[in-house]
Amino acid sequence: MNAAAFAAWIRHTAELVSADAGRLTRLDAAIGDGDHGHNLDRGFRAAAEALPDGVPPGKVLMAAGRSIVSRTGGASGPLYGTALRRAGKAVGDAGDVGAAGLGAALRAALDGVQELGKAAEGDKTMVDALAPAVAAYEAALADGSGLADCVRAAADAAAKGADDTVLMQARKGRASYLGPRSVGHMDPGAASTALVLRGLADVAGEG
Numbered sequence: 048m049n050a051a052a053f054a055a056w057i058r059h060t061a062e063l064v065s066a067d068a069g070r071l072t073r074l075d076a077a078i079g080d081g082d083h084g085h086n087l088d089r090g091f092r093a094a095a096e097a098l099p100d101g102v103p104p105g106k107v108l109m110a111a112g113r114s115i116v117s118r119t120g121g122a123s124g125p126l127y128g129t130a131l132r133r134a135g136k137a138v139g140d141a142g143d144v145g146a147a148g149l150g151a152a153l154r155a156a157l158d159g160v161q162e163l164g165k166a167a168e169g170d171k172t173m174v175d176a177l178a179p180a181v182a183a184y185e186a187a188l189a190d191g192s193g194l195a196d197c198v199r200a201a202a203d204a205a206a207k208g209a210d211d212t213v214l215m216q217a218r219k220g221r222a223s224y225l226g227p228r229s230v231g232h233m234d235p236g237a238a239s240t241a242l243v244l245r246g247l248a249d250v251a252g253e254g
């Protein structure tokens with residue numbers, strides 16, 4: 048994937064988030080404070096509007112991360128911003144990111160989210176979508192799959208991971224204040240993470 052493909056991902060994700068902001072906000076209204084869709088919509092819109100031209104993929108990702116940190120409210124802003132900046136750092140100065148490079152970037156994003164938020168799998172957060180996505184990506188890569196197939200596997204695993212948060216009790220973030228009453232609802236951050244990875248699969252499939 049070159050810089051234009053990463054920029055296309057951010058723009059496409061901004062559209063997906065905008066189209067689904069109502070659902071994300073409803074999920075957050077059930078177990079949080081009902082701002083997740085609005086938060087991410089503002090963040091990704093800002094990132095899409097401030098994409099730099101003529102820079103390598105790593106710089107596109109870092110710029111998007113900075114926009115998201117500065118414009119996304121709530122806990123998810125710093126978490127998404129860290130994920131994108133760490134991914135950008137992992138990619139370095141490469142002009143084109145291959146399947147292994149993108150896998151390393153996704154792993155770095157997950158590590159960044161976990162270092163900042165201290166959530167483990169099962170805590171009912173975005174980690175429950177991102178961790179299985181990274182694992183599925185790495186498994187597909189180890190099987191010899193190309194980038195587009197690895198990303199599709201990651202997106203499918205993220206969607207399943209988000210679905211699986213319904214039965215979990217939140218142990219991190221605002222939803223954890225609800226204790227057992229957080230069970231029975233999908234985690235909004237896991238839902239949005241599945242959306243972001245679906246967006247990546249959409250653009251990775253375009254070549």
Ligand code: ADP
Nearest residue numbers: 083121122123164166172173219220221235236
């Ligand atoms: P806030 O909770 O501050 O209103 P958002 O509504 O934008 O922020 O985002 C909520 C989402 O952030 C949650 O659904 C969860 O996925 C994610 N989240 C919250 N705390 C953490 C954490 N410590 N680690 C990982 N993800 C977290």
Ligand code: MG
Nearest residue numbers: 079080082083
């Ligand atoms: Mg919220």
